[in-house]
Amino acid sequence: NAGVIQTPRHKVTGKGQEATLWCEPISGHSAVFWYRQTIVQGLEFLTYFRNQAPIDDSGMPKERFSAQMPNQSHSTLKIQSTQPQDSAVYLCASSLTVYEQYFGPGTRLTVL
């Protein structure tokens, strides 16, 4: 039983370039979450989908960040005009119930 899959595992972009991160949730899980992890801020919630519908994006930076879930098998997090402060590990998690969330391995984004 595959866990949450995230691609790519590492991404390096230049300042001002766009970055798209992909997440494939565990099959059958109806909820998908995006978090960001940095040394300074720790683990921060970004956004959440349930049954593909956006439910809560209260953690998303207002500019340059967007997330979509076009079908039940994948979600994307897009960062436009990346900045050095966007460098972080971006984590996707999925859940079947309202309880535990299961995390993917993360995508380490480095903005030069």
Added chain:
Amino acid sequence: AQKVTQTQTSISVVEKTTVTMDCVYETRDSSYFLFWYKQTASGEIVFLIRQDSYKKENATVGHYSLNFQKPKSSIGLIITATQIEDSAVYFCAMREDSGYNKLTFGKGTVLLVSP
């Protein structure tokens, strides 16, 4: 707004001993859920154990157990018979019943288990 605080930055223990990690939380909700996760050296984040706020019994899973003190807004993680492979960063997290399903995490506690 909800807040989760882990005051212990790091803990070192000898294997086969018992360790307790502290976590306190703040919430206005009467119903909430508390979780502990473990992040290994490879970066993998693994769910360990959950406590529902309305349950008085402390949750136990394998060699993990919780010390839930609701009046103190405290949820401690107890690991008995520690093993070298328990070395990791441990995160406490909370989900409020009114906060959709997002998790709010503490900053984490590094556990080092030595022979």
